[in-house]
Amino acid sequence: MNKNYSNNSDALSHGASPEFSNKGLPASGEYARQAGGAYVPAPQGRGQSGPTRHSPSRGTPSRLPASHASPARAEHAGGRQAGHGPQREPQRGPARGRPGSAPRRRPLHLRPARPPRGRTKVEHQAPTSRSMHAGPAIPPPAPDTVRIIPLGGVEEVGRNMTAVEFGNDIFILDCGFQFSEDETPGIDYILPNTGYLEERRDKIRGLIISHGHLDHIGGIPYILDRIGNPTIYTRKLTGKMIQKRQEEFAQTIPVTIREVEKDEVIKLGAATIRFFGVTHTVPDSMGIIIETPYGDVVFTGDIKLNHENGEPSDEEKREFGIFKERKVLALLMDSTNVWQPGFSIPESTVYRTLEKIIEESKGRLIIAMFASHLERLIRVVHFAEQYGKKIVIDGRSMRTNIEIAREIGLIKYKDDTVIAVENMGQYPKERIIILATGAQGDEFASLARIGNKSHKYIRLEPTDTIVLSSSVIPGNERAVQKLKDNLSRQGAHIITYHASDVHASGHGNREEAAWIHKQIRPKFFIPVHGYHYMLRVHGDLAVEMGVQPQNVCIPDNSSVVEIIAGEKIAKHAIKAPSELRVVEGQTVSELSDVLMRDRKALGQEGFCVVVATVDRRTGKLHKSPDIISRGFVYLRDNKELMDQTRLIIRKSVETSMRNPRAADLDVARDDLAEAVSRFLLQRTMKRPIVIPVIVSI
């Protein structure tokens, strides 16, 4: 999970030769390149904003916006007198007090959707100067070239989106987003950068969506109108999930969704597109085949296999049977779990385990899982009915997903099978199954509220059994441990995937991937969906399965991969625009490194506002300076430090204002920030953000 955005040696948009050429490229695509070093020597990441004005005193704005520096505003700041009294510690809860904004790292399609805040209106911020000089334009692909650009999802698990371009057509595969991680505090979602597509809207023939998880559909409301609102092609359930989400946004342009069946063949632009069913954790997951003159480009989407002791089911064999007669040019395939050996636990084993638990339970049963594991949810509802139990659904995203599944006939149950949580008491305990969200320790989810006894209706009893039907996502271990402690303290019995097969991943392990490679037999291979290491392991597997090493290309986000005349694969010398696009509140903008750095500094070190009121004629301080701080030190316990800081402020300002008529207030402010920062660092070994305010009266 340790993402290093700047360590991106393929960000070639500057200083690279504008036209594509094989000069300087090793003859054989990515594998040779990895061994032989990068095409372009100077590594360059996203830090293209140049030197920032923050550098002198790290995170100290050297210049406040004019309004802040105006006497009126400054008086207001000084008028709070907060520096003299006891420090007011902020009483607010977690970041911005919104549920869901607590940072938890986990693959995004496994996370519940953020609760809607009314109908959200998306605003697009104008591109910043950074994206304006994004380097030379990429020429259209040569007539004999199939171009494939992963716009997201190949340096992370999340924000999957890939463009396939040849002739006069562009096809887009998936449009996901990713939840913010530690590196981007305060950001809600990270989007794929669609700059390349925005410049080529007229070539876009459609957006094809493999399945309904948020890392595949989450970006749609933010991106669709930017790329010309292309028609979305997908299967029924996915279409409904997209529509349901769209209702939360005040979009002016309605989306056009064209439902497809998995064995349907459609014509888009000059190409023929086919689909095939794949196994994942949500129904209606599909793979996509784009026919080109050189063979098929095959995209699996998220995938695992249904199997019995390593023998794929007949249905899998049937679905993949179509490849016997097909010539596959390139395979783009999910890499998330390929690094794990053997076969993953098949979902059928999980169902058997859950069925047994449901059948035999003698008290209340609480089953916690991801709302996105829709197939499993459907099974549990089915088992409940079979064994005469009642279901309580406690979690908005779960309820929505089950409702959608019922609406389109994927699940049938009697109206009284699902009961309201308030009515639970009317039934004997052994007939109750509660479906809950929050198995990852999410602070605001149903299970956490049960754990800390703040749930409005559910109090645990020693006869209760809790099934955590999910694995623990790296990064969530401590939260889950705390959750389990809270739950078991109240006497409940907990069943986890460690001791019992109550969970399986939706992504296949190595042997499943190997079997799939054997069926598809691609000439070229491009691993997608995963961190770089995961892609690399998958690349190695492809070579083991018979792909020529020079025919494997491991992309980064926005790498322009080209297959030339069906014979050779290489990365274009120029990358598509790759700056991070982020969603914060309702605004889509490019991520500002400066902003993120400040937020991190604020979180770690706090801030200090120092206010000096200076006499315009004499250049002397009018009164003792004010110091306002949050998150730095507790002022009341550091009176001496504050007194000394006031002396530093006085000395700095009065030195700057020695000659009041000639003094430059901007310079004086810079010097003040510098002096205070240096002093506080010396004394406390901390670097709070220092905001200098000089009021001249």
Ligand SMILES: [Zn+2]
């Ligand atoms: Zn998925």
Ligand SMILES: [Zn+2]
């Ligand atoms: Zn996914």
